[in-house]
Amino acid sequence: MVLLSHLIPQSEGRVRGISALAILTLSILCGFAPAARAQKTTKSDRKVLVTVKPEYSELLKHAQIGGLVRLRVTVGPDGKVTNVEVAGGNPILAESAASAVTKWKFAPAPSQTVEAISISFSPH
Numbered sequence: 001m002v003l004l005s006h007l008i009p010q011s012e013g014r015v016r017g018i019s020a021l022a023i024l025t026l027s028i029l030c031g032f033a034p035a036a037r038a039q040k041t042t043k044s045d046r047k048v049l050v051t052v053k054p055e056y057s058e059l060l061k062h063a064q065i066g067g068l069v070r071l072r073v074t075v076g077p078d079g080k081v082t083n084v085e086v087a088g089g090n091p092i093l094a095e096s097a098a099s100a101v102t103k104w105k106f107a108p109a110p111s112q113t114v115e116a117i118s119i120s121f122s123p124h
Contacts, residue, residue, distance in 0.1 A: 046075060046115060047107040054093075054100035054119055061123040065090065069097040071117045079106040093121045 060066075069089030076082045081102050086094040097119040106115070 046079075046109055046113055048104060049079065049107055050103075050105035052100045052103040054096040054121070056093075056096065056121055060092065060121075064123045065092065066121045066123040067093060069094045069119045069121070071098060071101055071119065073101055073104075073115045073117050075106045075109075075113050075115055077109055077111055079108050081106075082112070087116075089119075090121075093119075097121075 067090050070087040071094075072085040072087050073081055074083035081104055084098045084101050086098060089097070101117055101119070
């Protein structure tokens, strides 16, 4: 801010206000950029034909480790899962969820799709 006050001959309060506004604007824009990209992904609601439950060890249940794991699953035209990306959730649970979803089978479709899948782990 000191550098700005020398370059812009304005009152110090106004420079602080401009700097705060610039930081706020950049924070908002950077925060919304990934969401904007994620919305462009083609998603569908293909029917799941076969599911496999993820492993959930008694140790994790006893330690009360649970939650929701969000996945982006790429499904080929034949209904087989070709790629799984973790979109959010506990990393310990995400590995188990991703491993199970790779074994899922979806209904055939004319083209490859990306599905949003949420897997819930409840220790109760």
